Amino acid sequence: MDDFEQKLKRDAAKLPAEITPELEARLRASLAAQAPPRAARKPAIPRRGWLAAGLTGAAAAVLTIALLPREPQPPPQPVAVAPAARTAPEHAATLDHTLPLPVEPPDLTAPLEQELANLRADLEQARRRVADDMAF
Amino acid sequence: MKTDEELVTAALEGSTPAFAELVQRYQQRLLRFLLTRCATRADAEDALQDTFLNAYRYLASYRPQWRFSTWLYRIAMRNAARKRGGETLPYTDCPDESADPLAACMRDSERDNAWQAAGRLLTPEAQSALWLRYVEDLPIREVARALGRSQAWTKVTLMRSRRRLQSALADAAAPGESKAYG
Numbered sequence: 146m147d148d149f150e151q152k153l154k155r156d157a158a159k160l161p162a163e164i165t166p167e168l169e170a171r172l173r174a175s176l177a178a179q180a181p182p183r184a185a186r187k188p189a190i191p192r193r194g195w196l197a198a199g200l201t202g203a204a205a206a207v208l209t210i211a212l213l214p215r216e217p218q219p220p221p222q223p224v225a226v227a228p229a230a231r232t233a234p235e236h237a238a239t240l241d242h243t244l245p246l247p248v249e250p251p252d253l254t255a256p257l258e259q260e261l262a263n264l265r266a267d268l269e270q271a272r273r274r275v276a277d278d279m280a281f
Numbered sequence: 282m283k284t285d286e287e288l289v290t291a292a293l294e295g296s297t298p299a300f301a302e303l304v305q306r307y308q309q310r311l312l313r314f315l316l317t318r319c320a321t322r323a324d325a326e327d328a329l330q331d332t333f334l335n336a337y338r339y340l341a342s343y344r345p346q347w348r349f350s351t352w353l354y355r356i357a358m359r360n361a362a363r364k365r366g367g368e369t370l371p372y373t374d375c376p377d378e379s380a381d382p383l384a385a386c387m388r389d390s391e392r393d394n395a396w397q398a399a400g401r402l403l404t405p406e407a408q409s410a411l412w413l414r415y416v417e418d419l420p421i422r423e424v425a426r427a428l429g430r431s432q433a434w435t436k437v438t439l440m441r442s443r444r445r446l447q448s449a450l451a452d453a454a455a456p457g458e459s460k461a462y463g
Contacts, residue, residue, distance in 0.1 A: 153395055153396075154416055156396050157313060157416040162312040162313035163309070164309055164312065168326055168329075175330055175334055176333060176334065182292060182338065
């Protein structure tokens with residue numbers, strides 16, 4: 146402790162802080178009028194109790210799940226599988242054509258207008274062939 | 282001799298003499314401290330009474346990981362601040378010495394009291410930090426706790442306050458000649 150710290154302590158002791166009998170009586174009286182302090186309230190269920198209650202609950206849940214009678218499961222029904230969608234050429238190949246028309250998958254590289262024009266031209270060509278066949 | 286914490290436990294179990302023992306232990310120390318923080322002696326005595334009442338009422342909220350004195354001084358500081366109406370003195374403000382309660386009740390031979398100078402030169406918070414550290418010998422951690430500040434803030438405040446007070450006391454002791462304590 147250096148000189149300054151000693152001076153601070155010394156000067157603090159010099160402060161006129163005597164407790165007069167009146168002050169002491171006043172302090173005693175004010176405390177006597179006060180209700181005694183109570184210890185902090187403990188929780189209704191202590192922590193250990195919470196743990197035990199939790200474990201019991203978990204065990205009960207497991208037992209219930211294990212012991213519950215299980216209804217027999219129905220045998221699995223065959224699932225009706227919808228026929229896979231086929232592309233137009235595949236579908237055309239399966240048909241029994243009287244007129245074997247060459248069906249090609251459209252080449253979708255051109256713009257849509259061009260594709261439509263091509264389709265119309267193909268259709269017209271097919272119509273003519275049918276008309277020729279009928280005339281023959 | 283029982284420790285403060287043992288007395289607190291006994292008081293919480295309903296022992297009135299245990300709390301009376303705590304009051305005996307701290308009443309003079311606290312009054313001394315409050316005299317440096319309040320405007321008048323009457324205010325300091327009121328703050329002392331409020332401090333013990335609050336401590337008794339809320340004793341159950343005391344946590345033993347801190348010293349009992351730290352907790353008690355924290356309550357005392359609040360009560361003193363309430364008495365002062367939250368007034369804090371700026372560092373440079375030197376109020377009229379005749380209005381100083383310490384000056385009024387101290388003899389002329391004691392006019393160079395460091396705490397009287399501290400009351401004029403330092404903020405109440407800085408003054409409290411010095412008191413708790415050097416009069417109550419509380420470690421920095423406890424001082425910081427009592428002030429509700431960080432340890433870093435407390436260290437810096439202590440260093441600055443100490444330097445300022447030393448310089449002022451040295452100037453008062455020998456005007457024109459600098460004397461450093463420590």
